[in-house]
Amino acid sequence: MPTTLLQSNLPGLDLIHRGKVRDVYALSDDRLLIVATDRLSAFDVVLPDPIPGKGEMLTQISNFWFDKTAHIIPNHLLEVPLGEVLPAGTDLSLYAGRAVVTRRLKPVPVEAIARGYLIGSGWKDYQATGKLCGIALPPGLKQAQQLPEPIFTPSTKAAVGDHDENVSFDAVVDAVGRELAEKVRDATLAIYRWAAAYAAERGIIIADTKFEFGTDASGKLYVMDEMLTPDSSRFWPADEYRTGISPPSYDKQFVRDYLETLDWNKKAPGPHVPGEIIERTRAKYAEALERLAGIRLD
Template sequence: MGQVSTPADSTSQSIPGWRHLYSGKVRDLYASEDPADTRILVVASDRVSAFDFVLSPGIPKKGALLTRLSRWWFAQLDTPNHLAEGEIPDAVADRAMLAQSLEMLPVECVVRGYITGSGWAEYEESGTVCGIPLPAGLNNGDRLPEPLFTPAYKAPMGEHDENITFAQTVELVGEARAAELRDVSLDLYTRAAAIAEEKGLILADTKFEFGTDADGTLRLADEVLTSDSSRYWDAEAWRTGVTPSQRMASFDKQIVRDWLASHWDKQGEPPALPEHIVSRTADRYRELIDRLGA
């Protein structure tokens, strides 16, 4: 987790029957007050983060939109996941998921199908992405010869996540589990990218998180294939666009990042987001859901 510019507890809410456990940059976790109930309530907020800061104001209905998208993707993917049966409290019914309590693995399972972002910056410098050599002559936004599994270490709160090698993943979770994480992640990406392609969308990259249940079963957890954890592009714009901004206009908070990058020197607290940036970002979140039919 990165920096949170306001105390985490200040953004949580009181939910009868549930005890607040923890607040991250954009989600709040609750445990049941019933000691026999081991399920966790995962509540998505409207908070928006960029450059490791929680920004103000939030994006209206963002929590509900991303929860809806996660639920939809969980239903599309025949993979064991963290969802649990039960009734969700009315106060957070549209933006919460009941989840099994898992032993979360300290690895973010990033899969890249296209080269862009930090991967493109590294490629320009060294011809690699996360240390993996790639063919010469690629351009920003190009499809990779094959999807790459580029894991990251999930750093403790207040520290930055760190890209790691597959060998380092083995050191963290063991050889068999590391291979399972890689294989499951690549399979999930391939299947999700095919579904997105049918909707005229490109899934450029995404990250998955996993945990194990009491039986040791690997389960897909947290959010999945949302606008906050994935980079989606319009397929037609990618094919016909001339500039990178035309080809890779994403359905996420890139609008926020771009505005901040041109209006803030990353010193001190970030400025408040103007209404037109908040509104445009919310529209992009909604458009992705509409396009997918989620």
């Protein structure tokens, strides 16, 4: 059965970061323990109610994609049993499906985003300027239309409660150097193209997705954090896709739609979410996990 964890508590381990969803602990100078909780964020605000089992689903789908794309780029996962690193007395069953031991890398300070379809902030940019994150696009495209080819549209990495901002590729070059910027761009697009083709065979369109990357002491590039999850991607059921609308998606859209009906300024603290909305959201995450990875969490 899926477990529920709003916030991890691992006495004796050094908590170095508590993000919107993940809690990160230092195990040593070169290893981390990353715990995916069931916290839910919307509009960059962490909401007070968890989605039961969400962290387990995010971890399992990330691990699936990390394995499938290892031929494209190495990832941060290490094959270390959790029982060797969790504090004595910890309920292993609570963490087994949601925690991983990883390399401790130097993060590349960029959200690496691949877009294959014109939606979200990209659609808004295009309506206003005819461009997507500064990249000129053909005139007359419709909402949710597939782009002529996938494009790399990086953004800044915002702190909890702040919003990411789209930046140009030149800004990434200025921040990290041309060689690393090109490696991140090329890896982002290569992973997206491979995963989009894989998902399409299973009736799912990956409209866009974001990755995070890090380097080790030698400068070698790895993909890290999460990968191609409903939190970091737009997954659309292919049989319900059409242009001119924002297609239904396998993510927290139920929550976003509910929050849009409230008199809420989209700042912390976030409002409580009804049980029905939580359950419908959980079911969407579970469906994506099963359709893409063939994994069921009963």
